[in-house]
Amino acid sequence: xxxxxxxxxxxxxxxxxxxxxxxxxxxLEAVEPLLCPHDPAEYYLGAALLSLMLPTKGSAAxxxxxxxxxxxxxxxxxxxxxxxxxxxxxxERLAKDxxxxxxxxxxxxxFLPAIYARALLLLQLPGGSxxxxxxxxxxxxxxxxxxxxxxxxxxxxxxxxxxLMVLLLRPIKRQLKPIAEAHGALGNEDEPPFGCPxxxxxxxxxxxxxxxxxxxxxxxxDDRAAGWxxxxxxxxxxxxxxxxxxxxxWCIFVGSLLQGLARMAWWRLLNEKRGEARACKAxxxxxxxxxxxxALVRLLEPLASQARYSKFGLLPRMSEAAFKxxxxxxxxxxxxxxxxxxxxxxxxxTAVHQTSVSLTTLSVLTPMLIGLCPRAESPFPLTPGARPxxxxxxxxxxxxxxxxxxxxLALPGIDAxxxxxxxxxxxxxxxxxxxxxxxxxxxLKWESTVSNHSPSPDLHSIGIFAFEERMLQLRNARDKLVPxxxxxxxxxxxxxxxxxxxxxxxxxxxxxxxxxxxxxxFA
Numbered sequence: 001x002x003x004x005x006x007x008x009x010x011x012x013x014x015x016x017x018x019x020x021x022x023x024x025x026x027x028l029e030a031v032e033p034l035l036c037p038h039d040p041a042e043y044y045l046g047a048a049l050l051s052l053m054l055p056t057k058g059s060a061a062x063x064x065x066x067x068x069x070x071x072x073x074x075x076x077x078x079x080x081x082x083x084x085x086x087x088x089x090x091x092e093r094l095a096k097d098x099x100x101x102x103x104x105x106x107x108x109x110x111f112l113p114a115i116y117a118r119a120l121l122l123l124q125l126p127g128g129s130x131x132x133x134x135x136x137x138x139x140x141x142x143x144x145x146x147x148x149x150x151x152x153x154x155x156x157x158x159x160x161x162x163x164l165m166v167l168l169l170r171p172i173k174r175q176l177k178p179i180a181e182a183h184g185a186l187g188n189e190d191e192p193p194f195g196c197p198x199x200x201x202x203x204x205x206x207x208x209x210x211x212x213x214x215x216x217x218x219x220x221x222d223d224r225a226a227g228w229x230x231x232x233x234x235x236x237x238x239x240x241x242x243x244x245x246x247x248x249x250w251c252i253f254v255g256s257l258l259q260g261l262a263r264m265a266w267w268r269l270l271n272e273k274r275g276e277a278r279a280c281k282a283x284x285x286x287x288x289x290x291x292x293x294x295a296l297v298r299l300l301e302p303l304a305s306q307a308r309y310s311k312f313g314l315l316p317r318m319s320e321a322a323f324k325x326x327x328x329x330x331x332x333x334x335x336x337x338x339x340x341x342x343x344x345x346x347x348x349x350t351a352v353h354q355t356s357v358s359l360t361t362l363s364v365l366t367p368m369l370i371g372l373c374p375r376a377e378s379p380f381p382l383t384p385g386a387r388p389x390x391x392x393x394x395x396x397x398x399x400x401x402x403x404x405x406x407x408x409l410a411l412p413g414i415d416a417x418x419x420x421x422x423x424x425x426x427x428x429x430x431x432x433x434x435x436x437x438x439x440x441x442x443x444l445k446w447e448s449t450v451s452n453h454s455p456s457p458d459l460h461s462i463g464i465f466a467f468e469e470r471m472l473q474l475r476n477a478r479d480k481l482v483p484x485x486x487x488x489x490x491x492x493x494x495x496x497x498x499x500x501x502x503x504x505x506x507x508x509x510x511x512x513x514x515x516x517x518x519x520x521x522f523a
Contacts, residue, residue, distance in 0.1 A: 162260025
């Protein structure tokens, strides 16, 4: 019977996209008699059926949204994973259809307080035995016959909540106060390189300036800033529990939040770049800009960095998965810091636990350091027709040289007395050898092949051929410029961006060739 219910649920979820908008009323009428609070089993079943069957395309949400919102917020089951899973999944589906243009716009500002309050409860952060009832997670669970086929696990619920929160983050213009007075001659846009004495202070001041700008905009009635303000509040509540000294059941929920926000942000950026989002044609001003992406990365990067050293086994892996997406969204804000921390961890003598963390993080970072750009994902131009920023290109182009230094430090990880660290080191080497080019890009002589078809602005190929094709396109673009139009590499002119991108790729190709020549000695 359970397998039959599961198959029926799967069938409904697949057929649901074909339900017409007119089916909303009959579904509500059929399920409403089940929503009797005096029969919990029937009540939970009715709620689960609404979450499963209600259509979200077109204007269907206008019919069921008031009833469902009241049912979700007034049932008194705050924080129950089974209960929250039903409504986060439904609202995520509605926001996703709206993002793709399949559903009419929804006024989400009224739901933001409830969404973030329930997300905070889902983290199950310890509040103490004397915490108020509204801070304690409700422990009531669904009957087995209902939860076995209609409910989802806690990580799935947090993933749905993360996608919903990301989709509700709207681009805003932040009016930042100048921070040059406190940091010498550095202004808001003159970010110092990672590792210099002013870098950490500048980043903290920049984050505080962004938070203040968002708070001022929200206080002035700008609904665009409300989602950013509440996301900062949620992450600040979770920040103490990312510290390495914390370990508890809540770590898996905190890790799911960090990983989910990074992954869903990357998903949104890819869809916006491919032109699949409704805003690409109907409302270009609703697309994320470079400063929006950097603001999100600055929010998540400190928490993910701390969580890498957690004692809870899954939290470091989840934070590394978050870094996999953060590094692609903004290499210049993440890769230099990770390289420095990995270097320190591999040389640590007293803090031996950092060595294992550094090895696993380096395994995650290897595709970014070795994978020859361009790829469809990195470096990432955030506006149509734009080219990658010179800072992101610089962070990626030096990857092969940095990789050689880190590999020399990783060799002592092969220790017969520590099998776990040895396996981590061998896993790193295996991943490296799979990604390392067997020949330099310029030795492939594939210009005659790529010259037979017109260049594509979006390269989805991965590997050496895409790298060589992109370099050929850039050389052709540079050769077509008259001498008066050529200039130094910068981001102010088309010629400057072409030159900057070409210089970065040529540097990466030369360093990759040197790394390939050194590998036999390394082996």
